[in-house]
Amino acid sequence: MNMLRVVVACVAGFGVVANGVAQMPGQGITVSKDNRTIAITATDSVIAMADVATVHIGFVVYGVDHDSAYATGSKVSNTIVGALTAASVPSDAIESESQNLAEVQAYQLNQLSDAEKAQRKWMLSQSWTVRTDAAYAARVLDIAVKAGANQSGAIDWSLKDENAPQAQAAGKALQRARAVAEEMAKGLNVKLGVLIFASNETQAAPVRPVMKAMAMAAPGAPPPPPLAINARQIEKTATVYAVFAIE
Numbered sequence: 001m002n003m004l005r006v007v008v009a010c011v012a013g014f015g016v017v018a019n020g021v022a023q024m025p026g027q028g029i030t031v032s033k034d035n036r037t038i039a040i041t042a043t044d045s046v047i048a049m050a051d052v053a054t055v056h057i058g059f060v061v062y063g064v065d066h067d068s069a070y071a072t073g074s075k076v077s078n079t080i081v082g083a084l085t086a087a088s089v090p091s092d093a094i095e096s097e098s099q100n101l102a103e104v105q106a107y108q109l110n111q112l113s114d115a116e117k118a119q120r121k122w123m124l125s126q127s128w129t130v131r132t133d134a135a136y137a138a139r140v141l142d143i144a145v146k147a148g149a150n151q152s153g154a155i156d157w158s159l160k161d162e163n164a165p166q167a168q169a170a171g172k173a174l175q176r177a178r179a180v181a182e183e184m185a186k187g188l189n190v191k192l193g194v195l196i197f198a199s200n201e202t203q204a205a206p207v208r209p210v211m212k213a214m215a216m217a218a219p220g221a222p223p224p225p226p227l228a229i230n231a232r233q234i235e236k237t238a239t240v241y242a243v244f245a246i247e
Contacts, residue, residue, distance in 0.1 A: 036246045037196065038181045044172035045237040046165045050157035053137035053231065057144040057152040058097070058127030062104070062120040070101055073124030076148040081128075083147035089130060089140060099126040127151065134231035142226035157232040169238035170200045177242040185246055193245030201239040 059076050063069030077099075084094060101124045109117045130140050137155055145152055159165065178195070185192040 036190075037243050038184050038192070038246055039241070039243045040177040040181050040184075041239065041241050042173045042177035042180065043237060043239040044169055044176050045235050046169040046172065047233050047235050048159055048165045049134075050231040050234050051134050051160050052158045053132055053134045053140075054156040054158065055130045055132065055137055055140045055144070055152075056097070056127065056154040056156075057130060057141065057149040058125065059149050060123060060125040060151050063122045063124070064119055066101070066103075066122050069122035069124045073101070073126065077126050080144055080147040080149050083143050084130065084140070087139070087143050089132065089143075093131045095129050095131075097127040097129055100124070125151065129156075137231070138226040138229040141229070146223055155229070157234060159234060162236075165234075165236040166202055166238060169236045170240060173200075173238045173240040174198060174242060177240055178244070181242070181244045185244075188246070191247040193247045195242060196245050197241075197243040199241045201241075202237075 057080065059073075059080065061069065061072045061076055063072055081094060085091065101122070104120050104123050109120060112120065130144070132140050134157065141152060141155070174195075178192075182192045
């Protein structure tokens with residue numbers, strides 16, 4: 001991302017400042033005869049490959065009554081977590097998101113046959129997030145789905161160290177601001193001085209995706225291999241407001 005905006009270019013002696021003093025927008029920097037400055041806003045970014053995956057897994061089961069739905073749900077719930085634990089996924093990497101046992105509403109059964117309606121009087125759903133290395137995301141999802149997690153699939157990608165690429169982006173933006181300020185100074189036949197003020201705005205975190213449902217393999221069919229899942233690239237963007245003195 002290469003964005004650049006010149007916020008203020010005010011040089012005492014080359015322009016008129018009302019009442020001899022002016023304030024830089026929102027920054028409290030005074031421009032006057034004794035304070036000759038060039039102000040630049042510049043944006044730059046850094047791309048980093050995600051090394052952490054947060055896998056969203058969950059399931060939904062039905063029963064003819066409250067007790068049967070709970071019993072089936074309890075079995076599936078413990079089977080899923082047991083499969084992850086057996087695969088050496090640390091217990092503190094598995095976090096509960098939601099769990100709900102409720103009677104199924106009539107409108108939710110409109111498209112079903114009478115036999116199916118009779119089997120779906122109550123519903124139990126549960127979901128978790130599993131935090132793992134990005135390289136193991138497909139494996140974690142595969143284990144959970146094969147254990148009964150039929151409401152799974154969304155993955156959040158992130159970085160173990162969020163600060164390093166953010167700092168790199170800010171550094172690149174500041175370099176861009178200085179380069180443009182130097183060109184402006186040349187145009188004004190002055191020499192660019194030291195940096196006297198800088199501020200940094202970081203990009204807001206993305207909204208977490210909604211969980212997606214996944215179809216289960218047909219009974220008796222050989223288990224398929226894990227899905228082909230690749231980690232995403234993450235862009236860290238920084239916008240720098242920089243004020244330079246001029247000589």
